[in-house]
Amino acid sequence: SDNSLTQEEIINKYSSIQYQSLSTSKVNGCFVTLARNSDLWGLVDSIRSVQDRFNNKFNYDWIFFNDEEFTDEFKEVTSSLISGKTKYGKIPKEHWSFPENLDLNKAAKAREDLSNLGVIYAESVSYRHMCRFESGFFYKHPMLADYDWYWRVEPDIQFFCDINYDLFRYMADNNKVYGFAISIHEFEATISSLWGETKKFLSDNPQYIAKDNLLDFISDDGGATYNLCHFWSNFEIVNLSFFRSEAYEAYFQHLDATNNFFYERWGDAPIHSIAASLFLKKDEIHMFNDVGYSHSVYQNCPIDNDFRLSHSCACNPDNDFTFKGYSCSGKYFDVQGLKKPNNWEKYSD
Numbered sequence: 001s002d003n004s005l006t007q008e009e010i011i012n013k014y015s016s017i018q019y020q021s022l023s024t025s026k027v028n029g030c031f032v033t034l035a036r037n038s039d040l041w042g043l044v045d046s047i048r049s050v051q052d053r054f055n056n057k058f059n060y061d062w063i064f065f066n067d068e069e070f071t072d073e074f075k076e077v078t079s080s081l082i083s084g085k086t087k088y089g090k091i092p093k094e095h096w097s098f099p100e101n102l103d104l105n106k107a108a109k110a111r112e113d114l115s116n117l118g119v120i121y122a123e124s125v126s127y128r129h130m131c132r133f134e135s136g137f138f139y140k141h142p143m144l145a146d147y148d149w150y151w152r153v154e155p156d157i158q159f160f161c162d163i164n165y166d167l168f169r170y171m172a173d174n175n176k177v178y179g180f181a182i183s184i185h186e187f188e189a190t191i192s193s194l195w196g197e198t199k200k201f202l203s204d205n206p207q208y209i210a211k212d213n214l215l216d217f218i219s220d221d222g223g224a225t226y227n228l229c230h231f232w233s234n235f236e237i238v239n240l241s242f243f244r245s246e247a248y249e250a251y252f253q254h255l256d257a258t259n260n261f262f263y264e265r266w267g268d269a270p271i272h273s274i275a276a277s278l279f280l281k282k283d284e285i286h287m288f289n290d291v292g293y294s295h296s297v298y299q300n301c302p303i304d305n306d307f308r309l310s311h312s313c314a315c316n317p318d319n320d321f322t323f324k325g326y327s328c329s330g331k332y333f334d335v336q337g338l339k340k341p342n343n344w345e346k347y348s349d
């Protein structure tokens with residue numbers, strides 16, 4: 001903890017000069033962004049923020065995926081902002097289309113029913129392709145074959161604080177596999193059958209369940225029901241061996257065979273999270289509570305004053321989501337046996 005350090009010592013400890021030398025020990029990682037050409041202008045601020053707070057020091061590559069060809073404008077503008085190499089990949093058709101045996105009428109009816117419940121993206125077909133791609137296909141793209149780690153970036157995100165150490169390197173050095181910043185509850189109606197299917201899969205494949213897993217993060221009753229908690233996957237840093245594992249692939253194949261990405265509206269976040277919580281040891285999962293981050297309405301703003309000042313954070317700790325009721329991160333602290341920061345109660349509502 002930095003609590004015993006003076007302000008000056010903290011600034012020294014976290015000065016970027018000290019950390020520049022680390023760029024010689026980069027891991028084999030890259031940023032990955034899935035985007036439409038029309039996402040360009042929402043994305044440029046995200047990229048600037050990643051670059052200004054982190055990547056100007058470390059220069060990691062950045063891979064973009066799209067279900068269509070990227071325009072020259074998209075490629076020119078994004079590559080002008082990024083200090084690492086940039087690559088632009090088109091998603092193969094078979095990773096972004098309806099499965100052959102999908103009942104199109106049933107899928108249309110399901111979209112309508114979900115829409116009547118007022119669920120966000122209920123009527124969107126492309127959102128479902130996106131969730132399925134992020135669940136089971138992105139890591140199979142040949143452009144990622146040479147990388148061991150990925151850090152996901154979306155439009156309309158922001159990093160609030162200087163990130164003065166290499167988050168990838170941190171993961172590698174500390175045997176972490178899955179890293180996140182924000183956790184939250186899912187809308188039940190989007191994943192009604194997901195836990196039932198997960199339990200079916202697990203009873204056929206109990207060998208994939210890790211000892212010392214994080215089941216208690218996703219279930220309050222020892223696995224009988226899903227408590228809807230998940231890591232918010234719009235920011236995640238993951239060792240790709242996790243997605244490439246036999247366990248994850250078998251799980252995805254089981255889930256995909258139900259076609260419920262289309263008959264419901266399964267998100268990639270609960271799927272990544274359930275898999276990480278069951279197939280990994282709990283100490284292979286890491287919460288970057290020190291990474292100030294926002295995506296749309298929710299944000300992680302470190303509540304420690306000294307930390308915020310020494311990292312030039314541009315966020316109001318009253319807006320920190322970590323300990324709010326709809327977040328799952330308070331539970332995460334508890335099930336991991338982590339000590340909550342001083343004064344956390346002050347930021348809990």
Ligand code: GDP
Pocket residue numbers: 033034035036037039065066067068126127130153154155234
């Ligand atoms: P939300 O974060 O759940 O509100 O969903 P987003 O609209 O941010 O979509 C998640 C990610 O997928 C973002 O990086 C989007 O740019 C991307 N995305 C969403 N829909 C599409 C699509 O139809 N085509 C492509 N190429 N990217 C998409």
Ligand code: MN
Pocket residue numbers: 154155234295
């Ligand atoms: Mn988003």
